[in-house]
Amino acid sequence: MKSALITGANKGIGFETAKQLLQKGFYVYIGSRDLKNGLEAVQKLNAEGFNTVEAVQLDVTDDNSVKNAREAIGKKTDRLDVLINNAGINGGAPYTALDAETExxxxxxxxxxxxxxRVTKAFIALLRKSAEPRIVNVSTSVGSLYLQSNPNWLAYDFGKYAVYGSSKAAMNMYTVHLAYELRDTAFKINAVCPGYTKTDFTNHNGGEIEAAGKRIIKYALIGQNGPTGKFFSEETNPETGEIPW
Incomplete structure (x- = not known):
């Protein structure tokens, strides 16, 4: 049975992604900053008939939390097949470049x-033991420098979100370098935008969460001939999915 770790998976897109991977026969570790919330998420999935799932306390901003999560999962399995770096924050208002605070x-x-x-480095050894290791870094189209600077882009005037966009653009660069460093291995590593989705993150505006989950697991399940080191937003580009950095 293949296994996956999803950070920030106790609700929203992370929770939906966990559910869809469970439907595919995965054993899923739900990373949750607050273990209580993670356990409640597991109970919800258990109630739907999914039993190959468990919660692990995982605060991606805390070295000790990540270390402890790695040790806990390492005691239960000798490999990890999929890592989905889903946990994220928008930084809070005000969102614009001149108004946002350094904090x-x-x-x-x-x-x-x-x-x-931090999480990728901690779990890379377990991922290396998989025959088909996959890493999906959950990104956003507003992290595309090309799109965000293009006046013809539909979302050009939708709001700059300087803090969030800057952090995701930096994460995208990390994805490029990680994919390059592992280019001669079985790893497939991509940045994926799930689209503007109805969650707490968007005040429940946007598309359906099921579609967002499908966009993420598509790249968690790609075969050995699939892409690596790419940026995908199927909401932005329905034809091929790939968008410019």
Whole structure:
């Protein structure tokens, strides 16, 4: 049975992604900053008939929390097949470049960039033991420098979200380098935008959460001939999914 770890999976898109991987026969570790929330998420999935799931306390901004999660999962399995770096924050209002405080940038980067690097580094040894290791870094189209600077883009005037967009652009660069470093291995590593989705993150505006989950697991399940080191937003580009960095 293949296994997956999803950070920030106790609700929203992370929870839906966990559910869809369970439907595919995975054993899923739900990473949750608050273990109580993670356990409640597991109970909800158990009630739907899914039993190959468990919660692990995992705060991506805390070195000890990540270390403890790695040790806990390492005691239960000798490999990890999929890592989905889903945990993220928008940094809070005000969102614009001149109004946002330095502390907002620091908080967003700590979760969205440093957290991704911290978790990936901690679990890379387990992932290396998989025959088909996959890493999906959950991104956003507003992290595309090309799109965000293009006046013809439909979302150009939708709001700049300087803090969130900057942190995701940095995470995208991390994804490029990670994919490059592992280019001669079985790893497939991509940045995936789930689209504007009805969750707490968007005040429940946007598309259906099931579609967002499908967009993520598509790249968690790609075969050995699939892409790596790419940026996908099927909401932005329905034809091929790939968008410019």
């Amino acid at each position: 907002q940038f620091m908080a967003a980067f700590n979760t969205n960039v440093f957290g991704v690097a």
